[in-house]
Amino acid sequence: xxxxxxxxxxxxxxxxxxxxxxxxxxGAYFVPPAERIAVFDNDGTLWxxxxxxxxxxxxxxxxxxxxxxxxxxxxxxxxxxxxxxxQRTMHALGKKGLFEVAAAAHAGMTESAFTRLARDxxxxxxxxxxxxPFTDLYYRPQIELLGYxxxxxxxxxxxxxxxxxxxxxxxxxxxxxxxxxxxxxSVKTRFDIQSGHGELVKLAELNSFDDREEKxxxxxxxxxxxxxxxxxxxxxxxxxxxxTKTGRGPSLALLLHHDDAAREYVYDRQxxxxxxxxxxxxxxxxxxxxVSMKRDWRTVFGASVSLTIPGTVPARA
Amino acid sequence: xxxxxxxxxxxxxxxxxxxxxxxxxxGAYFVPPAERIAVFDNDGTLWxxxxxxxxxxxxxxxxxxxxxxxxxxxxxxxxxxxxxxxQRTMHALGKKGLFEVAAAAHAGMTESAFTRLARDxxxxxxxxxxxxPFTDLYYRPQIELLGYxxxxxxxxxxxxxxxxxxxxxxxxxxxxxxxxxxxxxSVKTRFDIQSGHGELVKLAELNSFDDREEKxxxxxxxxxxxxxxxxxxxxxxxxxxxxTKTGRGPSLALLLHHDDAAREYVYDRQxxxxxxxxxxxxxxxxxxxxVSMKRDWRTVFGASVSLTIPGTVPARA
Numbered sequence: 043x044x045x046x047x048x049x050x051x052x053x054x055x056x057x058x059x060x061x062x063x064x065x066x067x068x069g070a071y072f073v074p075p076a077e078r079i080a081v082f083d084n085d086g087t088l089w090x091x092x093x094x095x096x097x098x099x100x101x102x103x104x105x106x107x108x109x110x111x112x113x114x115x116x117x118x119x120x121x122x123x124x125x126x127x128x129q130r131t132m133h134a135l136g137k138k139g140l141f142e143v144a145a146a147a148h149a150g151m152t153e154s155a156f157t158r159l160a161r162d163x164x165x166x167x168x169x170x171x172x173x174x175p176f177t178d179l180y181y182r183p184q185i186e187l188l189g190y191x192x193x194x195x196x197x198x199x200x201x202x203x204x205x206x207x208x209x210x211x212x213x214x215x216x217x218x219x220x221x222x223x224x225x226x227x228s229v230k231t232r233f234d235i236q237s238g239h240g241e242l243v244k245l246a247e248l249n250s251f252d253d254r255e256e257k258x259x260x261x262x263x264x265x266x267x268x269x270x271x272x273x274x275x276x277x278x279x280x281x282x283x284x285x286t287k288t289g290r291g292p293s294l295a296l297l298l299h300h301d302d303a304a305r306e307y308v309y310d311r312q313x314x315x316x317x318x319x320x321x322x323x324x325x326x327x328x329x330x331x332x333v334s335m336k337r338d339w340r341t342v343f344g345a346s347v348s349l350t351i352p353g354t355v356p357a358r359a
Numbered sequence: 360x361x362x363x364x365x366x367x368x369x370x371x372x373x374x375x376x377x378x379x380x381x382x383x384x385x386g387a388y389f390v391p392p393a394e395r396i397a398v399f400d401n402d403g404t405l406w407x408x409x410x411x412x413x414x415x416x417x418x419x420x421x422x423x424x425x426x427x428x429x430x431x432x433x434x435x436x437x438x439x440x441x442x443x444x445x446q447r448t449m450h451a452l453g454k455k456g457l458f459e460v461a462a463a464a465h466a467g468m469t470e471s472a473f474t475r476l477a478r479d480x481x482x483x484x485x486x487x488x489x490x491x492p493f494t495d496l497y498y499r500p501q502i503e504l505l506g507y508x509x510x511x512x513x514x515x516x517x518x519x520x521x522x523x524x525x526x527x528x529x530x531x532x533x534x535x536x537x538x539x540x541x542x543x544x545s546v547k548t549r550f551d552i553q554s555g556h557g558e559l560v561k562l563a564e565l566n567s568f569d570d571r572e573e574k575x576x577x578x579x580x581x582x583x584x585x586x587x588x589x590x591x592x593x594x595x596x597x598x599x600x601x602x603t604k605t606g607r608g609p610s611l612a613l614l615l616h617h618d619d620a621a622r623e624y625v626y627d628r629q630x631x632x633x634x635x636x637x638x639x640x641x642x643x644x645x646x647x648x649x650v651s652m653k654r655d656w657r658t659v660f661g662a663s664v665s666l667t668i669p670g671t672v673p674a675r676a
Binding site: 076079153154197199206207210214220221222223224228230231232233235238239240242249255258259262263264265266267268281284285287288 | 393396470471514516523524527531537538539540541545547548549550552555556557559566572575576579580581582583584585598601602604605
């Protein structure tokens with residue numbers, strides 16, 4: 043049965059209807075497979091982003107490792123805030139500032155070394171409150187949706203504010219999405235040949251912070267085609283949802299609402315890093331389909347996760 | 360019969376051997392499909408780039424159209440040189456400068472409008488000496504190779520100095536390569552919503568000039584995985600060929616030599632815009648497989664092209 047982790051209701055019906063319509067050969071809304079592009083935000087859309095996005099745990103662990111060699115980091119901002127989990131300072135840095143701090147920690151590292159490090163970390167590090175590896179934090183209904191779209195000739199891309207290389211370290215195993223279909227925030231790199239061996243080396247400088255309008259800019263650069271389906275969960279996704287909805291043909295833009303205190307977390311307007319506010323106010327005007335985690339999802343996580351400390355995410359201190 | 364437009368010889372054997380080796384399940388050199396990434400330069404590798412790369416004809420026609428509305432362009436450099444086909448000044452601008460002039464001509468245009476314009480131009484404009492539409496200028500042996508790789512589970516990408524959106528306007532029909540697998544030179548864009556309709560708008564500023572080391576940087580950004588096969592035809596491709604050749608497992612890097620005065624053009628070191636010089640000198644050291652158009656290709660073009668004015672490309676004036 044398709045989408046068995048989805049409850050029957052408005053959202054599931056909208057998905058089934060849309061896919062049926064665009065894949066019906068000879069139908070008025072038929073879309074050829076090459077144009078069946080779907081884009082998904084990652085944090086909070088495909089996997090859990092509470093109490094912090096996974097990349098910030100990763101950045102903190104990396105900074106802690108670096109601080110072993112250079113203890114002065116523990117006394118210097120913004121590293122100090124990261125290492126001490128100083129929420130007020132971290133909120134002030136914002137999502138982009140936090141990404142830049144984590145990115146700085148990897149300057150000079152080759153892409154291959156980074157991938158090994160990231161895979162090792164993802165395998166061996168556990169979510170602080172859920173007690174499972176981070177890669178178990180995917181939402182089961184979304185894995186089903188990705189598979190359902192794949193079976194119907196769609197190509198799904200991740201378009202996330204998260205670091206592109208960290209996502210590429212697990213996207214194939216967890217989501218079935220190949221590395222080349224991952225778009226994210228990135229640093230500049232340089233190609234070096236040393237002793238006859240060529241490597242890409244990460245630099246400290248930001249290349250792209252993939253949020254808001256920049257998500258659409260990067261869709262243009264990486265995909266070169268307007269998506270017909272988009273799925274997000276915060277105001278940072280609205281630009282790509284609206285880009286998707288204002289194409290010529292049929293389109294579907296979905297917005298996940300975290301309203302399930304029993305099985306995950308409840309947050310929207312008050313989540314400082316990635317609020318969902320305009321999206322709630324303008325959902326009808328923008329033609330967005332709201333997905334309620336509480337009502338629309340029969341299950342939330344895969345089998346390994348049993349959430350014991352769910353709750354409401356506190357507003358900014 | 361596989362690769363029937365290729366003559367039996369060193370190059371064809373290298374391709375057949377390589378593909379057999381990496382697709383042999385249980386073999387020592389087996390590469391899983393997800394890692395079978397192939398990258399191809401476009402101009403001079405997949406299609407003809409003489410007497411000028413197609414994008415320069417496109418740029419000139421666009422500037423000529425703009426000059427109808429703004430005749431002052433015909434008196435201002437660098438537009439004047441472009442419009443008058445002033446070879447000396449154009450050579451001085453270089454490949455990057457020429458791309459920037461053409462890019463400036465499209466500033467303010469939406470991506471959708473550009474695609475319509477490019478498709479229209481490609482359909483209705485003929486190569487000045489060959490007398491066929493530009494999209495007939497593909498090399499038949501390469502179309503066969505792309506198909507052969509596809510049949511063997513490879514994903515092929517274009518990685519070219521050419522404008523990314525111009526290539527995307529014909530890559531699917533001509534090469535069977537989807538738009539999202541095209542990497543090229545690009546301008547920055549901005550996402551605009553006007554009267555409720557969202558569009559990407561081209562800006563005058565260069566985003567990436569996809570040549571030499573930048574090709575590898577963009578492979579990292581767009582693909583996120585080291586290719587195992589690369590095909591180029593100039594020194595501008597050497598960085599990506601060497602990146603490919605210096606990976607851990609099996610790899611194949613091919614370099615097309617334009618040495619066929621009877622069926623195409625003869626050029627290498629003296630071609631000012633995209634010389635092939637270091638590649639010839641260092642082919643053995645870099646582990647490159649040279650492909651001779653004259654000896655290795657049974658046919659060069661598809662049926663529609665009969666080259667009547669072939670020759671040697673003159674050195675810089």
